[in-house]
Amino acid sequence: MISERKPTIFEQKVYDLVRAIPSGKVCTYGDIATALGIRSSQAIGQALKRNPFAPEVPCHRVISSSGKIGGFYGESTGPRIDQKIAMLREEGICLQNGCIDFTRFRHSF
DNA sequence: GTTGTGACGGGTC
């Protein structure tokens, strides 16, 4: 059981944006942060990491601006990352040497 | 109330 805390307006906005990402598309922390009007992508990671909407919010569609997967879904930077990559592939997203070619899959808010 | 840290980004060196 995950510790549920009261999601702040900020988090709710993050979840809403991430949830709005269509299948086969991805987005970066910076995009979300900018979309929310802030400059802190860390807060995005916090919100996603704390995300009480696990499968509801496709955190795996949120990646670093570097194209790296970062580390979401479950514990943290672990074997689940591979599962996420496989899932992204299923959605039509290709991995370039461990990096997502978000240049072709970047979602526009 | 203060401090430190975190799934980060961007700019600068």
Next chain:
DNA sequence: CGACCCGCCACAA
């Protein structure tokens, strides 16, 4: 391209 610093939000101790 790698390393360092700053910024920014939320949460735990």
